[in-house]
Amino acid sequence: GAVVSQHPSWVICKSGTSVKIECRSLDFQATTMFWYRQFPKQSLMLMATSNEGSKATYEQGVEKDKFLINHASLTLSTLTVTSAHPEDSSFYICSAREHRPTGILAKNIQYFGAGTRLSVL
């Protein structure tokens, strides 16, 4: 259980185009999903927290208009990199936290997708 699917796994695009990355929780519901960015040989940096049915919360220094996040359902969040430039080339990883009804302690474990490697030419 607790599988998170991320698609695509690899994308190459031209500078100026937009790229959409999907993150799906396959066997559980996730009220909260997270988007991270990882540069080569570096750690993961949280970009934003995506909440189902509401606006995403962005970390300091992350451009909201550049990285559009939509969390339309309990199993799907999308990240769109708008007008991509070479400096946006990176490894993007999503994670999902399993939803727990009120009164039950959350497992508080984030399950991660396999990541999307974005290369902007």
Next chain:
Amino acid sequence: AQKVTQAQTEISVVEKEDVTLDCVYETRDTTYYLFWYKQPPSGELVFLIRRNSFDEQNEISGRYSWNFQKSTSSFNFTITASQVVDSAVYFCVLGQRAGTASKLTFGTGTRLQVTL
């Protein structure tokens, strides 16, 4: 502010050796979570273990064990009888308490290389 320090950037061991990965964290929260995740070359992050700040009991799970010392803010992770498949980058992660957005703060990672 939350911070996780993994002083070891790279470790190389020979198969069957035991290896301990060090982790020191900083937080002002009184309740928090600690995790270890593994990232093999494929890139996917694999959840290994989780610990609550209010439970300092150390356990063993298969070849994995951990040593959580709240007094020194350390959460070390040990792999017993290492195998080549254990080669990966290991991240120590600090999570905020339940009921919040559960934001995670990652350490810089320790690259483990297990050779024959």
